[in-house]
Amino acid sequence: MKCRHCKSFLLKKILDLGVTPPSNAYLKKSDIFKKENFYPLRLYVCENCFLVQVEDFVNSEDLFTADYAYFSSASKTFLKYIKEFTKQIINEFKLNKNSFVIEIASNDGYLLKNFLAKKIPCLGIEPTKSTFLESKKLKIKAINEFFNSKLAESLSLDKKKADLIIANNVYAHVPDINDFTIGLKRILKPNGVVSLEFHHVLNLIKYNLFDIVYHEHFSYLSLGVVDKIFRKFGLKVFDAKKILTHGGSLRVYGCHLEHSRNIKDSVNKILKEEINYGLNNINKYNYLQKNEEKVKNELINFLKKKKKKKKNFFFVS
Ligand SMILES: [Zn+2]
DSSP, X not given: OBOTTTOOBOOEEEEEEEXXXXXXXXXXXXXXXXXXXXXXXXXXXXXXXXXXXXXSOSOHHHHSOTTOOOOGGGOHHHHHHHHHHHHHHHHHTTOOTTOOEEEESOTTSTTHHHHHHTTOOEEEEOOOHHHHHHHHHTTOOEEOSOOOHHHHHHHHHTTOOEEEEEEETTGGGOSOHHHHHXXXXXXXXXXXXXXXXXXXXHHHHHTTOGGGOOTTOXXXXXXXXXXXXXXXXXXXXXXXXXXXXXXXXXXXXXXETTSOOOOOHHHHHHHHHHHHHTTTOGGGGGHHHHHHHHHHHHHHHHHHHHHHTTOOOOOOO
16 A cells, blocks of 8 residues: 555554454444444554555445434534634634635534524535534535545635635545645635644554544544645645644644745644654654553453453443
């Protein structure tokens, strides 16, 4: 397989979790005795550009299906977080009824409803039908498609360019990250801002968070790699912030490369931290598999000991 960004051959495997079914592919009662689809789950790092990525086995169409089960509105804590985020971003970039906001992966309308409440025109793009239909109930304008450079081209021809593009927890979910970035560039107004959130790969490596590796995440991203991809396609990161979601994520703001916005110190600080930790040193990635196996073996030994003592386990949800 070749790197999703720079197209170098991927030779450095850093984690092999065997074979698993896609994480949101819940079974119906009638499916229980049918054959379930399992796919290899392996993580590689590109030795040229340091993009950490899952080996290609599953297509987006097989993961983000019409009956997709993840509805963002299910978590009250997340809704509260999103309400605060919306309030802050509206103030920060002075958005009003003359602005236009596009959210990519708008899910069930959990976020755009806050813009609607402030009468700020917005558009959602959501590939899964189950969540898209839910957002329609909130009267949110949305397109039921995957976002890519082709869709961006037609939006741009239709004069639907954005002052703000929000793509939270989606940049890591796209198989063709280059094409997606070309799309962002196409639908961004000259003074527009792109806001992305993604799990910070620094935490995955540093804290051995192998349990966040799953097929829906095609990439695990650092600020350095995101800025590299942005710059390749005419964008730049001008602000970045660490946030607590998903075991430690980053929120980054981007704009057109040619825009005069200054790069904030926060960006250089995080870039420095990534380099000091060793994200640009290929040997730093050697420990993930060993650490994962240590956790696995400890758990198996614990269960064996309990079994010997004939202890029962009760799981309380
Ligand atoms: Zn690469």
